[in-house]
Amino acid sequence: MRRVVLLSWIAVVCAVAGCGPASKTAHDAREASRSWAATVTTVTEQWAQSRVSQRFTRTMLDAASTDLHRQLDSVRTLDPELAGSIARLTRAIEPVLAAVERNEPAVAREGASGLMRLVDPAPSEEPRDAAPDAGGPRR
Amino acid sequence: MILQLALGVITAIGGFLDAGAIAASALAGALFGYQLIWVVLLGTCCVVLLTEMSGRLAAVSHHTVADAVRERLGFHYFAFPLATELVQDVLVVAAEIGGIAIALHLATGFDYRLFVPIIALVLWALLWFGNFSLIENGVAFLGLVAVAYVIGPFLVDTPWREVAMGAIPSLPLDDRTQYWLLAVSIIGSVLEPFLLNFYASGAVEEKWTVKQLGMNRAVAVLGMSFGALISIGIIVLAALTLGRRGIHVDSFEQAVLTLVAPFGEWGLSLFAATLGIACLGAASDVSLNMAYAVSQGFGWNWSENLKPREDARFASVYTVAIALAALVVLFVDPLGLTMIAMALNAVIAPLVVFPLLILMNDRMYLREYTNGPIANVLVIVVIALACIVGLVALPLEIMGG
Numbered sequence A: 001m002r003r004v005v006l007l008s009w010i011a012v013v014c015a016v017a018g019c020g021p022a023s024k025t026a027h028d029a030r031e032a033s034r035s036w037a038a039t040v041t042t043v044t045e046q047w048a049q050s051r052v053s054q055r056f057t058r059t060m061l062d063a064a065s066t067d068l069h070r071q072l073d074s075v076r077t078l079d080p081e082l083a084g085s086i087a088r089l090t091r092a093i094e095p096v097l098a099a100v101e102r103n104e105p106a107v108a109r110e111g112a113s114g115l116m117r118l119v120d121p122a123p124s125e126e127p128r129d130a131a132p133d134a135g136g137p138r139r
Numbered sequence B: 001m002i003l004q005l006a007l008g009v010i011t012a013i014g015g016f017l018d019a020g021a022i023a024a025s026a027l028a029g030a031l032f033g034y035q036l037i038w039v040v041l042l043g044t045c046c047v048v049l050l051t052e053m054s055g056r057l058a059a060v061s062h063h064t065v066a067d068a069v070r071e072r073l074g075f076h077y078f079a080f081p082l083a084t085e086l087v088q089d090v091l092v093v094a095a096e097i098g099g100i101a102i103a104l105h106l107a108t109g110f111d112y113r114l115f116v117p118i119i120a121l122v123l124w125a126l127l128w129f130g131n132f133s134l135i136e137n138g139v140a141f142l143g144l145v146a147v148a149y150v151i152g153p154f155l156v157d158t159p160w161r162e163v164a165m166g167a168i169p170s171l172p173l174d175d176r177t178q179y180w181l182l183a184v185s186i187i188g189s190v191l192e193p194f195l196l197n198f199y200a201s202g203a204v205e206e207k208w209t210v211k212q213l214g215m216n217r218a219v220a221v222l223g224m225s226f227g228a229l230i231s232i233g234i235i236v237l238a239a240l241t242l243g244r245r246g247i248h249v250d251s252f253e254q255a256v257l258t259l260v261a262p263f264g265e266w267g268l269s270l271f272a273a274t275l276g277i278a279c280l281g282a283a284s285d286v287s288l289n290m291a292y293a294v295s296q297g298f299g300w301n302w303s304e305n306l307k308p309r310e311d312a313r314f315a316s317v318y319t320v321a322i323a324l325a326a327l328v329v330l331f332v333d334p335l336g337l338t339m340i341a342m343a344l345n346a347v348i349a350p351l352v353v354f355p356l357l358i359l360m361n362d363r364m365y366l367r368e369y370t371n372g373p374i375a376n377v378l379v380i381v382v383i384a385l386a387c388i389v390g391l392v393a394l395p396l397e398i399m400g401g
Helices: A002-017 A021-048 A054-075 A080-101 A105-112 A115-119 B002-016 B019-032 B037-061 B065-073 B075-108 B112-129 B132-155 B160-165 B176-190 B193-205 B210-241 B257-263 B266-298 B312-331 B334-359 B363-369 B373-400
Strands: none
Touching: A021 A054, A021 A080, A021 A105, A021 A115, A021 B257, A054 A080, A054 B075, A080 A105, A080 A115, B002 B210, B019 B075, B019 B176, B019 B210, B019 B266, B019 B334, B037 B065, B037 B176, B037 B193, B037 B210, B037 B334, B037 B363, B037 B373, B065 B075, B065 B193, B065 B266, B065 B334, B075 B112, B075 B193, B075 B266, B075 B312, B075 B334, B112 B132, B112 B266, B112 B312, B132 B193, B132 B210, B132 B257, B132 B266, B176 B210, B176 B334, B176 B373, B193 B266, B193 B334, B210 B257, B257 B266, B266 B312, B312 B334, B334 B373
């Protein structure tokens, strides 16, 4: 535990001195974009199955767009490649949102189905199961 | 007697569950599956111990924790924990108002900031015009909707053996900083410093005597345990519905999916109701506690059962606190604010718990009901744990973001 305390205080000093937040910002942005891609895929699927309302689906997609724009701003100069990936994801969500607004669940589901590939082509990071009650701990 | 016990248990559940507990548990389940269940259990044991003691102090001595600390240790000692707790409580009220606003945003689709002034006004009116019984029992009773999180895991394919294994401490393979940050946040969301003085103040408001000591013990154990069950339910459902898909809880909206899996189209309504009512209960409790702590500290008139003109300074404290909290939440993201408030809870917990140990061994207050050696050892363990958690909380918050 002393090690945790020591490391924690070193991190405080580093943070105060401005050391190394850049890689953390990029890491957080990457994680957030994966999470939002998975969220949009899941909620659109749930909407197509009539398990959530159209309004909630739109609210969730709006939240995804807003946060992804924030993430994009945070990494634009820091990591252009990641910024490009987030920008592609943000653009790909727009037609999904438009389909939700037009009340076209099948189109929205199809549009959302490729989102995970935009942020992470590795199959291990894709959702393992689209069934509503599937799951378990990730780690 | 049974009705009083039931109301006490419901109230204790209300005290346990708030925006912090919901956010920290959902994040924990989404990121680490069932691995942090042991932290909820550990925090619950601590909070059961401490609430039982604060209730016992009130029932035997008719003093609240703040009142007794000021009297026994002097105003100079009392002033520092009071000041830190007030700052902390304003942040917690802001987080709870944010939680209610998000619940209304989920229900209506409007921007959550639009609801903040209305919520602040309703919260203030509830405290201004209501009495202790209405606030405690009325709001807490509505909070029973949170039982959805206990029922939910039985409606989906929950791997109970893996859930049970979560009661045994284990470390993740990666993201250990995040793991410990969440552990600290869970402890902070369970071991909320305001709860001790609020619980004791409630006992004094309801004129508890030594006859209520058995009920105090039952309420502390049963109420907090039910609260813990709800937190574990959130962790389980978040692991099942969010974790496997790689969904983190970057906003409260994502946490809605935890109840969509077991309850389908009712999931959103149940989540919004759970979040809104739990946060309303917590916001009223914490706002009242600020008024209790300041009034008891300065020796002013205090009671939620008095009319505001009879204890004007008491009413002024919660009025100012609610206004400040509403201002904060207009400018800060509610989820981020909630996580910071929970980490700060952990930081100030030792300041509040340590004096309780002194009081619980003072025969002037507790007469023959002072702590035994086992209880003292347990409180020392809790203080040591609180100190460790308090020391690492802020550094972890900075490292874990």
